[in-house]
Amino acid sequence: MSLVFSIIDRINPFYSIVTVSIALFVCIFFGISARKGIKRFVTIFTAITLFSALFLNIYSYTVSGEFSNYLLTFGFLQMVEISIVLFSSLNILLFISIYNIENTHFIKILILFLFSIVCATLLIVSRNFLLLYISWCIFLVSIFQLTTGINTKVNSRLLGGRGHEHLLRFFLNSFLVVILFFFGFSIIYGSTDFKNFRQIVESEAVSSPFVIIGTIIFGVGIYLYLFLFPFQSPYLKFMRRCECSSLLVIWFLYFPAGIFVWLKLNSIVYYFVEQSNLVSGLIFIILAFACMVGGNIGAIKTTSLRRILSFIFLFFIGVFLLNYAMLGLGLVNEGRAEWLNIANLIIIIVGFLPVYSFIIHLEKNFGSDSILNLKGLIRKNTYLSLNIIITLLSWCGMIGTIGYLNRYYYIKPFIPYLRFGNVLGLGVLKLVALGIAASCFIFLTVNVFRIIIQFFASYKGQDKDYDRNLVVFPKFYYIYISFFTLIILVVGVVGLMEVLNIDIGFLSFKITDYQIFLSNVK
Amino acid sequence: MSEGGSSSMNLQVSIYFSFLLFLLGVFGILYSNSIVSLLISFQFIITSSGINFLSFSQFLYQNSVWDKIFIFSGMVSLYVFMFCIIFYSYSSFKYLDNEVNLGRFKLFEMNLSSWWGDDNF
Numbered sequence: 001m002s003l004v005f006s007i008i009d010r011i012n013p014f015y016s017i018v019t020v021s022i023a024l025f026v027c028i029f030f031g032i033s034a035r036k037g038i039k040r041f042v043t044i045f046t047a048i049t050l051f052s053a054l055f056l057n058i059y060s061y062t063v064s065g066e067f068s069n070y071l072l073t074f075g076f077l078q079m080v081e082i083s084i085v086l087f088s089s090l091n092i093l094l095f096i097s098i099y100n101i102e103n104t105h106f107i108k109i110l111i112l113f114l115f116s117i118v119c120a121t122l123l124i125v126s127r128n129f130l131l132l133y134i135s136w137c138i139f140l141v142s143i144f145q146l147t148t149g150i151n152t153k154v155n156s157r158l159l160g161g162r163g164h165e166h167l168l169r170f171f172l173n174s175f176l177v178v179i180l181f182f183f184g185f186s187i188i189y190g191s192t193d194f195k196n197f198r199q200i201v202e203s204e205a206v207s208s209p210f211v212i213i214g215t216i217i218f219g220v221g222i223y224l225y226l227f228l229f230p231f232q233s234p235y236l237k238f239m240r241r242c243e244c245s246s247l248l249v250i251w252f253l254y255f256p257a258g259i260f261v262w263l264k265l266n267s268i269v270y271y272f273v274e275q276s277n278l279v280s281g282l283i284f285i286i287l288a289f290a291c292m293v294g295g296n297i298g299a300i301k302t303t304s305l306r307r308i309l310s311f312i313f314l315f316f317i318g319v320f321l322l323n324y325a326m327l328g329l330g331l332v333n334e335g336r337a338e339w340l341n342i343a344n345l346i347i348i349i350v351g352f353l354p355v356y357s358f359i360i361h362l363e364k365n366f367g368s369d370s371i372l373n374l375k376g377l378i379r380k381n382t383y384l385s386l387n388i389i390i391t392l393l394s395w396c397g398m399i400g401t402i403g404y405l406n407r408y409y410y411i412k413p414f415i416p417y418l419r420f421g422n423v424l425g426l427g428v429l430k431l432v433a434l435g436i437a438a439s440c441f442i443f444l445t446v447n448v449f450r451i452i453i454q455f456f457a458s459y460k461g462q463d464k465d466y467d468r469n470l471v472v473f474p475k476f477y478y479i480y481i482s483f484f485t486l487i488i489l490v491v492g493v494v495g496l497m498e499v500l501n502i503d504i505g506f507l508s509f510k511i512t513d514y515q516i517f518l519s520n521v522k
Numbered sequence: 523m524s525e526g527g528s529s530s531m532n533l534q535v536s537i538y539f540s541f542l543l544f545l546l547g548v549f550g551i552l553y554s555n556s557i558v559s560l561l562i563s564f565q566f567i568i569t570s571s572g573i574n575f576l577s578f579s580q581f582l583y584q585n586s587v588w589d590k591i592f593i594f595s596g597m598v599s600l601y602v603f604m605f606c607i608i609f610y611s612y613s614s615f616k617y618l619d620n621e622v623n624l625g626r627f628k629l630f631e632m633n634l635s636s637w638w639g640d641d642n643f
Contacts, residue, residue: 134595144610179600182571193586236639237639240639
């Protein structure tokens with residue numbers, strides 16, 4: 001028994017990696033099987049191990065606390081990030097198993113999927129440059145293989161038009177990013193022999209020209225990786241064509257990995273933002289404006305629901321830039337900026353998963369992803385439609401939802417000035433930031449209401465086959481979408497009570513508390 | 523010329539050369555019209571990174587081992603990724619000498635219709 005406990009102590013904080021690896025080995029064992037029973041067994045086993053990994057990840061942090069050495073670091077932020085990856089992976093597994101179970105290579109797809117989760121977890125806990133870079137490269141290789149494996153000729157729309165070309169363009173862009181990071185690390189090596197970002201920030205080498213150039217190259221790389229405006233073309237064209245579960249892989253594994261790498265750069269970025277706060281604030285304002293406005297304009301121009309969601313996703317990615325703009329202008333501190341980043345990511349996950357699952361079922365039913373598919377659904381399927389409407393309204397920041405908490409902390413720095421009518425006391429740049437943030441969020445609201453109105457619009461029945469009664473949602477959709485609506489409302493209400501200083505003793509910690517993120521930054 | 527002056531001169535030459543390779547790579551990425559020329563441009567940037575690592579190691583850090591490990595493992599990962607991309611290109615387009623590989627492929631399409639994802643699908 002003492003041997004077991006000593007092994008458990010030694011593998012801290014790798015509990016989640018070890019657990020997922022067990023599922024990986026089991027899948028490899030059954031790798032060549034195409035029997036349906038084996039596929040179901042492997043799927044259920046994978047789901048159980050992912051759930052166990054999620055539990056062990058949180059448990060290991062609460063019991064063993066933080067961990068740090070030459071190669072790895074595991075603190076509160078890493079625990080949250082790994083939890084986000086594992087929670088997203090559970091959802092992705094659900095859709096992979098629904099839409100790919102008939103695929104003869106289903107177990108191979110699961111192997112690649114689990115391998116990508118292991119690499120993502122390793123990426124999150126890595127501290128050393130070498131481990132960070134290698135884990136990211138191998139993660140991208142596994143995502144590439146997973147995406148191409150899911151988008152096989154059998155069940156993919158890539159065959160039509162230049163689909164394979166857009167997939168190639170998408171991943172060549174990612175390849176360019178890792179090459180840029182390779183170059184960036186070589187530049188930083190010229191100024192200092194340190195092996196992680198925290199050492200560089202705490203040394204005198206942080207103001208060296210090589211570190212500045214390296215950081216700029218990293219920034220450009222992350223900007224390309226996330227397909228921010230005006231580089232979003234490969235992402236949009238690929239998203240339009242790809243198989244439905246691979247879109248979830250891109251949204252909830254590929255993009256979060258880029259955001260987590262970006263958060264690893266925070267210690268250096270915060271240093272430069274503090275040194276040149278107005279200049280950096282201005283740069284981030286311009287970039288945030290371009291991305292958020294671009295996302296909104298793109299969404300309003302199209303009637304394809306996939307494309308609308310893809311643009312709104314880009315909008316939310318642009319909100320990360322807004323966080324840095326607010327930090328640069330001194331409107332929020334570093335801990336609050338970290339909190340806003342994580343909150344934004346959580347809003348993306350709990351919002352996009354139910355909405356996309358709803359839309360993809362409509363697409364399978366009608367054969368197209370037109371926004372007209374939503375017409376009159378409130379009358380035919382009131383319960384699910386209301387759930388989706390609540391989720392969409394949380395994106396607008398409706399009070400009592402998780403989105404409201406996020407919006408509140410964007411507006412809070414401006415409240416003292418607005419309350420006393422001393423708007424001009426803000427200064428030009430802060431006024432510009434307020435104007436940009438307000439206009440972009442209002443534009444998002446317009447986009448969201450454009451979707452919501454379709455639910456209530458009456459359908460005139462011009463096409464005989466276009467029968468609303470044919471839309472039948474499986475029972476698990478009701479449970480699945482209700483689960484996310486519950487999260488949105490419960491977290492929103494609890495957070496609202498914290499904002500209003502009403503203590504009901506529901507949780508032992510505060511959702512809106514950002515102090516714990518400060519230890520990660522310092 | 524003193525030894526210190528000679529070594530700083532060599533380091534400067536190395537940095538300028540690697541920067542030139544980097545610029546060639548970036549130019550190639552922006553103006554290349556095929557996957558093959560795109561991959562060659564990537565090679566320029568990878569090579570310039572390798573030159574940076576090795577020259578800094580030799581002239582600044584007394585031939586440390588860390589950069590060699592980084593170069594080796596980094597390049598292995600990069601070339602595995604590149605192999606996967608090339609193999610996918612071959613399996614999707616049947617031949618490597620077709621239009622996409624040698625013809626009309628640009629990584630960054632800078633026009634309005636591409637920005638909004640417009641295409642005939």
